[in-house]
Amino acid sequence: MSFPELMALQYRWQIRNEGDKQTLVYYGLRNPPLHTQLSIDLEDLVAEHIGALAEARKRDELPEELLAHPQFMKLVEDGIVVDANAVRHPATEETKQECTRCINNDMLLPGLEFNEEGVCAFCQCYERAEKIGASAGPQNFITEEELLEASRNNTQSRFDVMVLCTGGKDSTYLLWLLGKKLGLRVLAVSWNMPYTNDTCKDNLRRSVELLPSVELVERTLPWNMIREAMKGQFAKVGVPCLCPTVAHVLFFPMAVEERIPFIMQGVEEVQLAVTSYVMDELKSGKKAKPAPAPSHRDMTLGFFSTVAHAPEPPKPHAITSDFMRYQRSVREQLEPLYEHLDNTLKRAKEEPSLPIPEFRRLRTNKTYGTWSEVADLVKTEMEWKMPPGHKGLLHTSCVIERVKDYCQFMRYQNMRSTFFPQSIVEVSAGIYFGLISREEGFAELEGLGYFGEPEPLQPLLDDLGITRESIETEGDMAFSLCDCKECR
Template sequence: ALLFDRPDVDLDLDILIDLKGDEYDSVATNSTGIANSASDSAYIMYTSGTTGEPKGAIVSHGALSSYALFAAKKYGKGGDCIFPFFTSIGFDLTLTSIFAPLLSGGRIVVYPEADFGPDLAVIEVVEQNKVNSIKLTPSHLALLENHDFEGSNIQTFVVGGEDFKTETASSVSRRFEDRVEIFNEYGPTEATVGCVLHQFDLNERSASVPIGRPVAGASIYILDEKLNPVPRGTAGRLLIGGTGLADGYFGREELTRERFVSNPFVENETLYDSGDLAFRNDEGILEYLGRTDEQVKIGGIRTEPREIEIALQSLEGVDEVCVTSFDTSAALAPAVSNCVDCGLPDNYPGVTFDENGVCSLCRSFENFKKNTAGYFKTPEELETTIRNGSTGSDSDYDCLALLSGGKDSTYALAVLASMGFRVLAFTLDNGYISEQAKENIRRVVNELGVDHVFGSTPEMNAIFRDSLARFSNVCNGCFKTIYTLSAKIAWEKNIPFIVTGLSRGQFFETRLTEELFTKSHMNGEIDAKVLEARKQYHRANDTVNRLLDNSVFLDDDIFDRVKFLDFYRYVDVSVSEMLEYLDTKLPWVRPTDTGRSTNCLINQVGIYVHKKEKGFSNYAFPYSWDVRIGHKTRDESLEEIDEEIDVPNVKKIMSEIGYERTQRNEMQLAAFYTGSLDRGDIR
């Protein structure tokens, strides 16, 4: 299968010609008097692709002009387009956002790039509602999943950079009442931003939005390993030719020869081997299948994970699917060292260490450390907040305190009681709360004179299994279960506040990012963003929401009537001070059967699985933040993280909850999906 938009090429093959390509051989002179020809280099853009090794693609003025003129014609709306400039100039998608409006007579709205942290500027773009066109990735769209687009000025979404799921496109289209254009633009950096385009249609039936047909000046070939065309409907390697092709890699001659190959069908032309797999459907439209380097051999059979995803997504009741491979025999490399400041291990993903042994998180923290002071508050402010919020309430309680029986939540409950509040303490009995911890709970609530309730669910083992499978820990599933059950109680009893005992380090693990502490996000904006994230968290289609009744979260009223307060946002206390208080003021005794945890027997299962599958403790990240912000010392953190695991007991609990880790020494495939279909049915 060969697809062309090249009027200059005439082949007696299966060819599809859509548009009229233009030639870009003219010479332009800019204001500096320097003449640029089409063959001169315009820029070098570095990309790592799937290899992780950076390589600089050399893009000529002719290639850039080819794409820029196409984008201006396609997205420019005759000069009426308004694009946001909200991503780095080093990203392909930014070139669309700049050149489409500039060459068509449109406008650009500039959004300053954050110095650090995740890219959340797209939320600001949508909230300010100043643009009518936006180029973004599917990941950007995921951040907008629950955004209300009523009254939005956006008329065009150009999506690229990642596999674009049909369900995501359909959801966006429905929320715009089908009055928005959605384009899926495919193209590696080596083909200058975009070379294949498809306009989404609500009648699409594939799991992913097709990538479409070649744009002006591009030619697309679907070939087998010997560079022979494959029949329609058959998967093959996607090779790219035409006027938008890069000139190779800067300083990488061997790699250039490997990826930029001679066109076997057109003399003196070059093709770029994208490393992607695709096929032509019945309408002759290209559909993306994934990477050639994602092919795996299972039992000696070459397998395409993307084809399995497509098959699974065709089942009614399956929304999203991800099939991935892993080598069960691959040993995880031990951590070589820990950050000299915070204790974070050097095998934590995405973190680098300088020559002094300081991790990049500690270094970047210095840039916004002062701003965090505006987020953390005082005990007096906590008391005022609860006092004012409960005044006039007809509830028997001022707040509901989440009490795990551990040191952090017990200390928090004691302080709330000392402030004179009417507190209802809530504990999730997940089936693995230590009996010693339960005795602590009973003694403490009796000593403090507060009411207490245990909550439970028969679905806990299924929730544990899901949490271990998806997150390699038990905490994610347990936390969400606690929030779900406690919120229902607070709603039913008209309790205005739920007070959590999360540590400050856990804030950074679950809700805070560096980007939120830039000046533009202070003065209450952080709380608004965290609240919006909490709404999405409680409405996500996951195992907890499918097994438990989460109907209370479907209406915003719950978030107006019941507010979550993090105790340790208001109270700053070290671990040593906390333990001294518990030892001298309360009948609390540290359990001897729970390891680093001070309440839970199953916690070691999560640590064991996480270390086996990720190579480090699931507490490494939040504990490193506890150290950075002074909640505990580096030595205290490492002592807890390096605890000895009771492996026989861990395996006993894993058997009890029905969780099995695959032990076979070969490549395995795992399918992760969201939807209403039962796992037994999908098998």
């Protein structure tokens, strides 16, 4: 095998320790089929010498036993060890590459690769999954016909469906669809997340007034509890968010007690695009093997069991590891809230005949039409209002949504996390699946929190009692709020 005269690790590959092993971790998304190469466990000889390639090294400076090692040759073959002149560099506004199909670019998603046609790795993954019939949308989807049939047969509860609500466009659409169009008996539930904007709080109350058959239950948590939990989240996992986990913890036991057949929430299919079309293979680094589909009861219990008892990530740099750490951290911050959920899950395990509400979703890529059509519908039918000054239709209910964007982007840029910044990927998926145009996607992008510190950040830090001086000593917060060039 021939080697470049001057060799180096490609941009965004980093050596990380995982227990007693060293692993090469990629902070980005490669073109399929190499998109499964997120981490590579290094054999001892390669691990001993690969660190030297963090900088350019001449071929004759490397040991012959390394050059002859099969794993090292594979790293060269797969473009992980490359000619030093081919090492990519951080993209700027002037040098960034933009996907020709969506709006993803390698400045906001460093490490993103493109094929010869300029199509990004995400769009390639979506197309690839569709062609082979893999993970085409959420497994737990439900149709309007199935909902109506279940309602006709529902004699065990006053309600046909529970809807987790915020007053944003998606949950408002759900209330309209289920409560008005289908005429189902809906229990709307919400909790007092203090950073839900006032407009969406009003939207929710107005929805209930316009749909007099819908019942609303609201839970209120103490502000001191929320403040300490958000501050703890910031330090533990680098983002302050508690949603939607708190709603899952509070309301799943209620749905079981009320014997409600279904639980639904306003989450679009594009918000699950990475999970549905990309992550299944990234979890293991292998193509997902066909397996018998679990029952909806088992899927629901599996989901809420993860909410209650997320395991320690076996691979700390896997793309799923941030999600597991987030769930574990929410529980750590809000442990007293979990007793009812724990008891419910224990009872469900001990009583296989216990009716369990199924956690189901719409196939929004087919149901919605477009985002603008949904927004027009809820404005007309539900008198829904867009929050003042809000620019996009992706996430409409949270005041600190851009803070989450910013923190996710900084953690990804600083190579603290392999988890992709959500919002840009979701907008881009919306373009790919035809929910918005590419031009509308660029407009959405402008409203996201990727372009410097967002305005809501400082008021949030003040609310949580976090000073600028304390950020670097507050656990993972430094990777979210500091530009750690030395980390990269």
